[in-house]
Amino acid sequence: MIINDFIHLDNISRFAPRSFWQRHLPAAPILNQISLRLQSQETVGLVGASGSGKTSLLKVMLALDAADRGAMSCEGRAIAPASVASLAWYRRRVQYIPQDPASALAPHHSVAQLIAEPLHHLLGLQNVHQRVAELCDRVQLPRTLLHVPAGQLSGGQAQRVAIARALAPEPRFLLADEPVSGLDLPLREQMKGLLQRLTREQGMGLLMVSHDFSALAGLCDRLLVMHAGEIVEDRATNDLLAAPHHPQTCQLLQAIPVISL
């Protein structure tokens, strides 16, 4: 039912910018007529080879880039790049976990400052010490790290800070760009477990991007496969892994030796 969609992308296209000399050539689509409905408590994986358009799609969904055609909405309200103030309501509902938190977090800011930032800016809260400490606990980050600068954190600790920041405004949906790709295997499994627990406990939705099915299997109920700017498969995880339809899905599956369900 349309009324239950949390995020709705309706026929979104985005084209590569053309130089003056290319102006007579047809515009090359980076995203090609993408339609997608996400429910608020769904865990969805978006998988595709390098250059398939995953990050471009995420940027449109984060209202960082504008679509050239089509429309996007959240809870029925139109979303497009706009001023920070006019998008604050959307940022409170939909938060982002970056691919490389170690470089996304300001290195001289302390863990406490970084987690407090969205509480100040998105919720307008002043006294946030207790909330910051609780957010640390929720992502299993020792409180002893609160005054450590981000530049001194390990990759796993930085990722937990990024998740705590994303959780701070109590969003209803997380968009995560390859959040486990830079981590070693044990840490990657820990992080998947953490995301699974948090989404279940808080009834949050998750769209997680990866170029690798093994990072998504076991965490996501539904998988989307992107190829050349299009979503070429959109099915329940178990069905898609058991019987892939699109050649690109088969190719991506062949690239990994084992999938643990």
Ligand SMILES: Nc1ncnc2c1ncn2[C@@H]1O[C@H](COP(=O)(O)OP(=O)(O)OP(=O)(O)O)[C@@H](O)[C@H]1O
């Ligand atoms: N501003 C731009 N101008 C021209 N081409 C672009 C632009 N942004 C993206 N592209 C092209 O669009 C395609 C999709 O890029 P995108 O970064 O979204 O892919 P991706 O699936 O996220 O890749 P990766 O996994 O390597 O990050 C690529 O071919 C890229 O070169």
